[in-house]
Amino acid sequence: MATNRARVPPGPDGLPLVGHTLQLSRDVFGFYERLHADYGDVVRYEVNGDEGYIVAHPDLVEQVLVTDDAAFVKGDLLQRTLSSALGEGMLLAEGDDWRGQRTTAQPAFYRERVAAYGETMTAFAGDVAEGWTDGAVVDVRPAMSELTLRILGRTLFGLDIRGRESVVRDTAEALRTRTDPSSLTAFLPDWVPAPSVRAYRRAIEDARDLVDDLIAQRRAEREEATATSADEAVSRFAGGDDLLTMLVAAADAGGMDDATLRDNMLTFLFAGHETSALAVTYALFCLGHHPEAQARVHADLDALDAPPTADDVDDLPHLDRAVREAMRLYPPVYTHFREPVRDVTVGDYLIPEGSVVSLPQWLVHRDERWYDDPLAFAPERWVDWDGPEYAYFPFSGGPRHCIGMRFAELEIRLVLGTLLREWRVESLTDRPLDLDAAANTTPTDPVELRLHAR
Template sequence: MSSENVPPGPSGLPLLGSTHKYFSSPLSFYEDCADEYGDVVSFTVGGNEMVLVSDPELVETVLVRREDKLGKPDFFQDLLEGVFGRGLLTNEGEDWQTQRQMLQPLFFRERMAEYIGIITEYADDHIRRWDDGSAHEIHGELGSLTLRIITDIVLGIDLEEHGVDLRGDIENLYDRYLPQNQLVPEWVPTRDNREYKSSLSRLNELVYERIETHRERGTDDNSMLSMVMDAGAKSDRDLSDKQIRDEVVTMILGGHETTTALLTFGLYALADRPELQDSVRDEAESILSGGQPTLEDVSAFDKVERAVKETMRLYPPSPVVLRSLRDDLRVGGYQLPEGATAMFPQWVVHHDDRFYDDPWEFDIDRWGGEAEEDRPRYAYFPFGGGSRRCIGHSFAKVEAKLLLATFLDRCEFTLETDDLDLQGSMTLQPANDVYLGIEKR
């Protein structure tokens, strides 16, 4: 960067810049940068120029209003391409626009009503299997449950009935994105890389088998896969099996880890606050008492909704959004050069005491009143912003609210783990096992 109007930031080590500090703890690195240097901070990581933008007005100005000047960073695409291929998360330009239009109907209101039936069915089954009165590692439990739900919605199968256990494979695929693994290229024959490759083959095998079955039997089971194949057949765009695979794998994996983390953090926070848990439970119980839940029931939740919202503020499942600058840009009085990577950290903005009193406290009463109205819009952006905002956001919110309410209606949760350690790079995850005691009601 030229020295004129360059944002301040850590100079780091010669050649390496801030690479080590960034990769060893991205979350504290963002916090320290914003604390020390302010709303626009520049530094280098792995030879790339980075700019951290953590003022809500500037986030909106760049991420939303100047999105014509932004793209997805190459290193991010390279990292994700192996698993996500050219699905919606990774594609760009006109192809991405066509894909987004084609996939949007998967999340229309009438579809959501059907998804509610699937979510409830698996939640009931899962709760039934919990041993009453014992402690459970909740992150693993929720991961299995949400995976069963999303694979049924996307592929139209119950993984258990199908005799496939993908949970370990999915974990291996996500491990590839942990900061310490990002620096090791895929071709290096480490144990993690070997596991990553066999897990990817097993996932691909299942998805291609489903595509073939759909081709043979026709597309009529209401799964996302059949809708994608149907939409492809009706359009003038001939979707290859690889492209169909990329779209459905993106739907399975794009939101699985984030949704699982959201539920884990939410239950942890409520287990830690028994009074609040009881009061959210009272609402869940009164709304869910009428039998099979509906979309209207989910919209009627108030405390459950605020608990979910506050969970995504305090523990943003996506802690940062990344973009590459495709042109020079002036931001907050600074000149940012084409090629730099802009980082918009929910992790910093959601914990900024200019917008949230006691920002590290879990408090559902921050939502729904004047304080919320007075906040800048982008003081809260768990699902990103602009035209690339999360396509699954309404599904994720419905699923999280419904599962949280159902769990509270049926069980009481107590904390069996003292501390919650967090790790984050592309998503925020618990770094330790999270044990909760479960008493059925």
């Protein structure tokens, strides 16, 4: 008995019934930081009836995501929180359903295909740069959200999303509120008739209607192209070889039902643009506070004859380091959740079946064991950094790493490079940023930049 008790991870005592729910809801980041500082790399806690465990050592993160991946699923917490919006799409699906969906979508994210998207990424970012004016102050987050949504619509869906942004924006805000532990909505079931829950459900229905319209539009385009072509390959992928066409073709061939098609569209629509928008926002914010680092990025960009392309990103080392450092300091997703399907020993501790395992980038990325002066923005640390592989994992890892990682990495660099080639930015928002720990790590207030023409 003593041995078993010794294998239970340490953690603070919680209140009856509610556990540590109140402490978490008041300050998610502070709650995580205090537990990590007081109890170590594996910590037990309880929130809203869920038995939870923070795992915050790179080697143990790798164990959960890679070595013992088969022992973990996304789990009930994410199902309760997100399934009403994203259904059984790729983010939440498990087993053969997940593998089949990922196999269907994977060609849209092959290296050559992603590189071909680069021209659109640069062109659309160029439109934004051209529309800015010297001396103006911009709230950069909504500007980048609109830009990355437009890029995603054109590249992955083959559509012009302009004129439909408000539906996506309203639904993204509803999702943020729904997944923010500081909001009561995050702990309420979908059937509760609270105003915030009703607003969330209305937003989701509007988003579903939008996606259904997009799917119907693509089906009509495919049918029209098929009717005018006898070529089997053209008939199969009529309308293009973008992600939307691949998913529609798979559904029409019986590879997935229409509900799963819609769920995947919703998943890519929301997860696919907001994380990139936040990464660019945080990079601009950081560079706007560090003119010397920004000058090094400008020097790389000035060596190009034109705005950056997919072929140029390997020749922009200071831009790459700035992006990595911003995503280390401000990861667009603050933690990944997993649930063990059996009792699992993680490090020296037993994690029981059915519990919630939190793998917080927020802690690991800011750990002084892996990073000198971890709260400082220091892009040059990446010149010779030799820390553990999973001391940096903004896109998760293992078999279920973000399918859009290559797309996002290229998009972030090309958007940032295109903007900074024309503009110098000055951050007007104080440091550090105040953030919400929702589905994404989002700023609570505007992130303002003053623009200076170069």
